[in-house]
Amino acid sequence: MKIIDTDIAIMGSGLAGLSAAVTALGKGAKVAVFEKRPFQGGGVSNTPMMTLAVRDDQAYKDKAFKIHMDYTNWNANPDVVRSWIDNSSAIPGFIKGLGIEFMGEKMTPFEELGERRGYGAGFPNAFNIGDYYFLKPIGRGHGAAVICKKMADRVRALGGELHFSTPIQSLIKEGDKVIGALAKDKDGNTVQINAKAVIVASGGFSDDKELLAELGLKLTDKNCSDGGNVVFNHFCNSQLTGDGQKAIWKIGGARSGMAVNGHNMCPGPGIVGDNVAWLQQNKLRTIQEQPYLWVNQAGHRFISEEQSDCHMAMVTAINNQKEKFAYIIFDEATVRHMETEGVEFYYFIFEAAQIPNIRPQFETVIAKGNKHVFMTDTLEEMAEKTGICKEGLLKTVETYNGYCDKGTDPQYAKNPKYLRPVREGKFYALRVFVGGYHAYGGIKINGKCEVIDKDFNVIKGLYAGGDCCAGEIYGNPPVGGIGVSTLSFSQGFITGDQAAAYVQQ
Numbered sequence: 454m455k456i457i458d459t460d461i462a463i464m465g466s467g468l469a470g471l472s473a474a475v476t477a478l479g480k481g482a483k484v485a486v487f488e489k490r491p492f493q494g495g496g497v498s499n500t501p502m503m504t505l506a507v508r509d510d511q512a513y514k515d516k517a518f519k520i521h522m523d524y525t526n527w528n529a530n531p532d533v534v535r536s537w538i539d540n541s542s543a544i545p546g547f548i549k550g551l552g553i554e555f556m557g558e559k560m561t562p563f564e565e566l567g568e569r570r571g572y573g574a575g576f577p578n579a580f581n582i583g584d585y586y587f588l589k590p591i592g593r594g595h596g597a598a599v600i601c602k603k604m605a606d607r608v609r610a611l612g613g614e615l616h617f618s619t620p621i622q623s624l625i626k627e628g629d630k631v632i633g634a635l636a637k638d639k640d641g642n643t644v645q646i647n648a649k650a651v652i653v654a655s656g657g658f659s660d661d662k663e664l665l666a667e668l669g670l671k672l673t674d675k676n677c678s679d680g681g682n683v684v685f686n687h688f689c690n691s692q693l694t695g696d697g698q699k700a701i702w703k704i705g706g707a708r709s710g711m712a713v714n715g716h717n718m719c720p721g722p723g724i725v726g727d728n729v730a731w732l733q734q735n736k737l738r739t740i741q742e743q744p745y746l747w748v749n750q751a752g753h754r755f756i757s758e759e760q761s762d763c764h765m766a767m768v769t770a771i772n773n774q775k776e777k778f779a780y781i782i783f784d785e786a787t788v789r790h791m792e793t794e795g796v797e798f799y800y801f802i803f804e805a806a807q808i809p810n811i812r813p814q815f816e817t818v819i820a821k822g823n824k825h826v827f828m829t830d831t832l833e834e835m836a837e838k839t840g841i842c843k844e845g846l847l848k849t850v851e852t853y854n855g856y857c858d859k860g861t862d863p864q865y866a867k868n869p870k871y872l873r874p875v876r877e878g879k880f881y882a883l884r885v886f887v888g889g890y891h892a893y894g895g896i897k898i899n900g901k902c903e904v905i906d907k908d909f910n911v912i913k914g915l916y917a918g919g920d921c922c923a924g925e926i927y928g929n930p931p932v933g934g935i936g937v938s939t940l941s942f943s944q945g946f947i948t949g950d951q952a953a954a955y956v957q958q
């Protein structure tokens with residue numbers, strides 16, 4: 454058996470693990486990072502585009518804290534939210550310190566905090582709590598992957614060790630203290646890690662069917678071909694199976710909220726890329742952002758569609774439907790509107806003021822065998838092809854068209870400017886699922902990122918941060934919320950600081 458002695462062992466080399474490593478090394482601790490995959494980067498291999506920091510001004514930090522806590526009904530852990538927000542102002546300087554310039558910066562005025570969609574579009578207003586820093590991509594993405602590469606270089610330069618293809622499988626606890634971990638190296642040999650402290654930064658569980666099933670979700674493939682209802686097209690093959698969570702629960706750590714980061718998603722060939730699903734092949738992705746008529750399988754509306762530019766609200770509502778999928782339906786007049794006048798919403802990553810050639814795009818995608826994209830001459834035919842209840846759909850369309858004619862929505866009070874009737878064939882529909890970037894949460898911590906046991910005592914020498922703890926900042930929604938780089942960086946700094954102080958005691 455191979456033995457490695459270190460001060461601090463870190464599980465995972467994503468943003469949280471590596472920022473913890475750089476921080477702890479900077480404090481003079483000896484650090485060894487263990488990574489399951491053959492390379493560093495975790496979630497960021499799939500293109501995080503920007504990060505957020507709450508500026509170091511008490512009024513901003515207080516307002517950001519209150520907005521976030523109100524948004525979660527104080528279901529989030531207030532100490533964890535506070536320490537995340539208070540530490541986030543160090544992120545831009547930390548990234549610049551790695552020799553990386555931002556592609557752009559967008560400062561949010563105080564009065565706009567909580568008043569607009571977070572990240573500009575796609576996220577709840579409560580996410581608009583700080584300043585945005587756009588990461589410089591290489592090619593068409595991977596801005597944060599570059600940061601991880603630089604952090605890995607920094608870890609080596611500071612004398613830290615990086616052990617790739619060496620997953621940590623369990624934690625060693627003696628009395629009330631964690632004193633190390635057991636890992637497997639790439640040849641299958643057991644590695645005993647003797648450490649004074651362990652930091653778990655092993656991300657989420659988007660590749661773990663059992664944990665997803667606990668949230669009532671069935672993991673499916675990128676075509677949703679097997680009746681499954683949750684798909685991670687943006688982060689296929691993440692290999693994230695909740696290893697850190699399971700290792701901590703096994704030694705008595707408490708469970709925190711767990712969730713899927715919600716992102717409404719029409720899957721299947723022709724819409725998402727084959728390898729990097731993130732990179733869409735056409736503009737049909739943007740159609741899912743639109744606030745036109747949305748119905749469930751019973752043919753009923755289920756949300757004020759103007760929420761379609763808030764992915765978390767949309768995916769929560771979709772998840773609340775019996776089948777856990779829904780449809781956006783529109784007609785030829787709306788096609789002309791999107792082609793000439795333009796769309797109502799677009800997500801900044803999928804920019805599209807107007808969407809040209811919608812019918813040819815539908816035809817192409819249908820010809821590629823996509824089973825979730827529909828174009829028909831009549832609504833009856835649409836009901837038949839989609840399986841939507843015909844009576845329900847026809848009744849809803851009749852009622853909804855009446856609202857459009859009167860310019861008012863007595864059902865869900867949708868802004869009248871988004872009321873567009875569904876009347877003129879051809880008719881178009883996309884079937885939209887509970888998709889996401891990733892799943893997150895599961896580990897209960899306090900504001901110092903110390904891991905908490907079932908009796909709410911601190912497990913000494915054990916720290917955790919990043920996506921694996923992100924449930925702590927939302928409470929316990931089955932979908933919605935999002936694991937974000939700002940949290941991973943902040944908690945990387947906190948765990949690195951705290952663990953270094955602990956081992957130096």
Ligand SMILES: Cc1cc2nc3c(=O)[nH]c(=O)nc-3n(C[C@H](O)[C@H](O)[C@H](O)COP(=O)(O)OP(=O)(O)OC[C@H]3O[C@@H](n4cnc5c(N)ncnc54)[C@H](O)[C@@H]3O)c2cc1C
Pocket residue numbers: 464465466467468469470487488489490493494495496497499500501502503504505619620621622654655656657687688692693694696697731890891918919920921936937938939941
């Ligand atoms: C497609 C996509 C786009 C995103 N875009 C943005 C964005 O624009 N802005 C933003 O703020 N956030 C974005 N996010 C979220 C952000 O990327 C994540 O919140 C963040 O990268 C998580 O970092 P982490 O270090 O906590 O976890 P991860 O990045 O998941 O890292 C965990 C690491 O632990 C490793 N690991 C797992 N098990 C073990 C084990 N047993 N032993 C050792 N290592 C293990 C994993 O392989 C992985 O490398 C995006 C996420 C995705 C997936």
